[in-house]
Amino acid sequence: MKTSRDELLRIGEEIVCRQGLAGLSFGEVAQRAGIRKASVHHHFASKAIFAAALVSRLAELAEADLSDAEADHRRGYLALKTLLRERRDQIDDGHALDPLTALAAGADALDDATRAALGHARELVLRRIASILQAGRRDRTISVAGDIEEEARAVLAQIEGAELAARAAGDGAMFDRTIATLEKRMAAH
Template identity: 30%
Template sequence: MRDFNNLSPAAERIVDVAEDLIQRQGFNGFSYEDIAQAVGIRKPSVHHHFSTKADLATVVTQRYVQRFSLALEALDRAGAEPRERLMAYAQLFQATYEQNRRMCLCGMLGAESETLPDPVRQELQRFFEINLAWLTAVLGKARVPEAPEASQLALLLLSALEGSMIVGRTPQVDAAPLQVTRAFLALWAS
């Protein structure tokens, strides 16, 4: 399997297209033919770079998890108050959603997790563990009397953000992730 940090320009373009297709259609909703057409190459060329769809999806997911982890580290370095950090976190989802209502890659894959190859599921699990740990830490710093445990609130917010992207697609709610986070913060404070 390839390392996402050492991709050739052609392989990187394949990964970019695969990421877009997964975010819009899911793992089971695209083929190597779809990628070949989008990139402007022949299908055997896609196989040359990624012998299996599982290899490609693993690299796509590893890269996505790495980028998201780096974004969380940047939020930590900003040193803002918990509420500001949570809104900045929601903005990560909103920025993805604003790209033609694309889904969080791992949210989309999560819906298909039972049919995914093991390496992809492992990366998917890593994404959710990283996010829940980060949210739990942020929420734990701002104790609100009578509020549930930080880990429960973390699961609630992450689920609400992922769900807002799904639900917001159909009625076409423009700022669904931000709206959900604002509502969460209003309820959390009361």
């Protein structure tokens, strides 16, 4: 059975979401893929190369999400609800983190180039949130008090904090409680 590079990245992403980059082992990736560890090394010579490839893949996904958000003509609060649901689904009831959050939490293990690429991917997420907040401000479905970029940073920090709180508690309901103020911004809808 030939396992693709993309499949190995998908498996590795699942592990990173649950265990962080430090918890990633090529042995576990190989076991889950049903291949030998040497086959993983054929695609990724080191964990650093794997991390760079994973961040690149996540940046591509974030770019697509940003394009979708910019083309989305739904009301702002619906787009924000979708984003919150996506992030809630990622945490597997408090047992995992969104992959970008997991990598950011372990950023000290990344080389400079991968850390910069992670920063770029996170900037794309911030732009998506800013686009959603701008739509919500325009259609008056999300209460946005200040500068859109500052608000987007605060929203992302709150979402990531909610993920970490849920992970620490092992309880997805902690995520819901932690983002309650975001929900209240849309409470009338």
